[in-house]
Amino acid sequence: METNNIANEIATTTSVISSEALLAHWQGHRKLSRKVIEAFPEDQFYTYSIGGMRTFAQLTMEMIGLAAPGIRGVVFGDWTFTEPVLDSSTPAPATKAEVLNLWDLVTEYIDHLWPQIPAQRFQETEAAFGQYENTIIGTILYLIDNEIHHRAQGYVYLRALGIEPPFFWDRY
Amino acid sequence: METNNIANEIATTTSVISSEALLAHWQGHRKLSRKVIEAFPEDQFYTYSIGGMRTFAQLTMEMIGLAAPGIRGVVFGDWTFTEPVLDSSTPAPATKAEVLNLWDLVTEYIDHLWPQIPAQRFQETEAAFGQYENTIIGTILYLIDNEIHHRAQGYVYLRALGIEPPFFWDRY
Numbered sequence: 001m002e003t004n005n006i007a008n009e010i011a012t013t014t015s016v017i018s019s020e021a022l023l024a025h026w027q028g029h030r031k032l033s034r035k036v037i038e039a040f041p042e043d044q045f046y047t048y049s050i051g052g053m054r055t056f057a058q059l060t061m062e063m064i065g066l067a068a069p070g071i072r073g074v075v076f077g078d079w080t081f082t083e084p085v086l087d088s089s090t091p092a093p094a095t096k097a098e099v100l101n102l103w104d105l106v107t108e109y110i111d112h113l114w115p116q117i118p119a120q121r122f123q124e125t126e127a128a129f130g131q132y133e134n135t136i137i138g139t140i141l142y143l144i145d146n147e148i149h150h151r152a153q154g155y156v157y158l159r160a161l162g163i164e165p166p167f168f169w170d171r172y
Numbered sequence: 173m174e175t176n177n178i179a180n181e182i183a184t185t186t187s188v189i190s191s192e193a194l195l196a197h198w199q200g201h202r203k204l205s206r207k208v209i210e211a212f213p214e215d216q217f218y219t220y221s222i223g224g225m226r227t228f229a230q231l232t233m234e235m236i237g238l239a240a241p242g243i244r245g246v247v248f249g250d251w252t253f254t255e256p257v258l259d260s261s262t263p264a265p266a267t268k269a270e271v272l273n274l275w276d277l278v279t280e281y282i283d284h285l286w287p288q289i290p291a292q293r294f295q296e297t298e299a300a301f302g303q304y305e306n307t308i309i310g311t312i313l314y315l316i317d318n319e320i321h322h323r324a325q326g327y328v329y330l331r332a333l334g335i336e337p338p339f340f341w342d343r344y
Binding site for chain 2: 014019029119140142146149151158162
């Protein structure tokens, strides 16, 4: 009977994605974002803009500056920013190579911290970055969606510059 | 013992999002996309483009033309296109009002079909649209991500036109 109860509970709250699959999904998107950074000419990465929007360097720093403290907050519930500050207003390093290096450090950081997320944690509600009340899974999806959104601005910048961006499905 | 085995299995494949929550997530994004369509001036919706990219009318038709046959395929495994064809190459209706009407029909269609997705279906592997081999959950995430991606192009178009787009978190 107890087995049946558990089985029923699973059926009514059908799990559609596992923790491991969601990590792979996020990192797949991060691989594509890395390719978009690589596709930019060095100077345009720091200077090109449309309609008064931020440069792709600034948008990249938002992705990095949300992902790194984001995964820390997700795992430990610590949403403070410590010195040296790495947040979405952190200026981009002077070269694309340094930005890509920072990107790769964040990739490793996420891979390192992710398996430490307690199973029940995903459904907990908490103010992300001390201000955005959401479930932890909601915050994680927000980080991924925000990256897809800003990366797509990079696609338009590249097209406007006459550069072919990577395929959207190229997440390897 | 059997109960423990099931409990262990759950623990090692931590569920992070339920079917109901994923539907709400998708429909939240669709509400935001609808607002982006609404924000476009009628003429620019059909004509404005940057870097040779598609107009937002065409991008909207891609979203509609993937979502509708997409959810049908997800639920029934039927990936054929029937006449009248509604796919990503379907021309947009002549007015924004008609496009929005079509959008709302797809919203209802998704709400109607989603609860019919069998629980085990999400992890099945199948060639979406007869050609994109993926798990069903992978295909659903692709539909959502693709919409975020193309909608973001609309954000850039609006900014370039001097129009303030809706807030990214405004999914209500």
